[in-house]
Amino acid sequence: MSEIKAQVYKDPRPAEYFDHIHEWTRNNDPTWVYDGVRAALTPIAVGLYRTRAIGTENVPSEGPILLAPNHFSNMDHFFAGVYLRRHIRFMAKSQLFGAPVLTQIFKYGGVFPVRRGYKDEEAFETVSRIFDRGGAVLVYAEGGRSRTGGLGEAKPGIGRIALQNGVPVVPVAIHGSASVRKWKKLVLPKVTVQFGEPMSFPVVAEPTREQQLDCSKEVFDQVKKMYTALDEKGQRGVKQALREKVKAPDPGRTIEP
Numbered sequence: 001m002s003e004i005k006a007q008v009y010k011d012p013r014p015a016e017y018f019d020h021i022h023e024w025t026r027n028n029d030p031t032w033v034y035d036g037v038r039a040a041l042t043p044i045a046v047g048l049y050r051t052r053a054i055g056t057e058n059v060p061s062e063g064p065i066l067l068a069p070n071h072f073s074n075m076d077h078f079f080a081g082v083y084l085r086r087h088i089r090f091m092a093k094s095q096l097f098g099a100p101v102l103t104q105i106f107k108y109g110g111v112f113p114v115r116r117g118y119k120d121e122e123a124f125e126t127v128s129r130i131f132d133r134g135g136a137v138l139v140y141a142e143g144g145r146s147r148t149g150g151l152g153e154a155k156p157g158i159g160r161i162a163l164q165n166g167v168p169v170v171p172v173a174i175h176g177s178a179s180v181r182k183w184k185k186l187v188l189p190k191v192t193v194q195f196g197e198p199m200s201f202p203v204v205a206e207p208t209r210e211q212q213l214d215c216s217k218e219v220f221d222q223v224k225k226m227y228t229a230l231d232e233k234g235q236r237g238v239k240q241a242l243r244e245k246v247k248a249p250d251p252g253r254t255i256e257p
Helices: 015-027 032-048 076-081 100-108 121-132 157-165 177-185 209-243
Strands: 052-054 065-069 088-093 111-114 136-138 169-175 192-195
Touching: 015 100, 015 111, 015 121, 032 076, 032 100, 052 209, 065 076, 065 157, 065 209, 076 088, 076 136, 076 169, 088 121, 100 111, 111 121, 121 136, 121 157, 157 209, 169 209, 192 209
Parallel strands: 052 192, 065 136, 065 169, 088 111, 088 136
Antiparallel strands: 169 192
């Protein structure tokens, strides 16, 4: 596997640096930039990486929804969104924002920052405001890219969002993107994105970290099940199993307030 550059875990820029992005995101929908970027990258995702989707019907066409995928590659944003008709808002590490042109593309294309190395309440407020507008938000279950080549561990972020906002959570398994960086060796993996059935959790105004993590693990367990099935059976095998109703996602369990 290609070497991945070391992460910078603490963004040195002040929180105010990102205020204009949060303010715009909370009050506006993505512009034509979103559709333009999707149009430009769809041939790459669908053509080169042969991306296919399973279970897109599990993502509601309207209303607030939280998508919670695993994360291997910077292309995962596009893999997850290419087959969904609705606009998805993406929470991304703040280090991606800086270059003026890219920052504008991210801002108007549906991406907003979470400030790395800090407890970024602004990011969570932005998520809530997007939900208030009936939007869909994607937050990676592991909190960042897995750097081992295998699935990582769930972080409490998606649990906090789910419990505080009471929105359905769709677990998402992205299989194959761990090898995306091998394109330099002319190796182009086949990517499959599976959307699980929405999971519901009770509203907890101020969930403890334990409750947040418990909820996150519940969601990520479904991601792991789907990912493992794709690993073992392949795309065709999973589709066949779903048609035969051999296995169905377990419902989310109740998190005690």
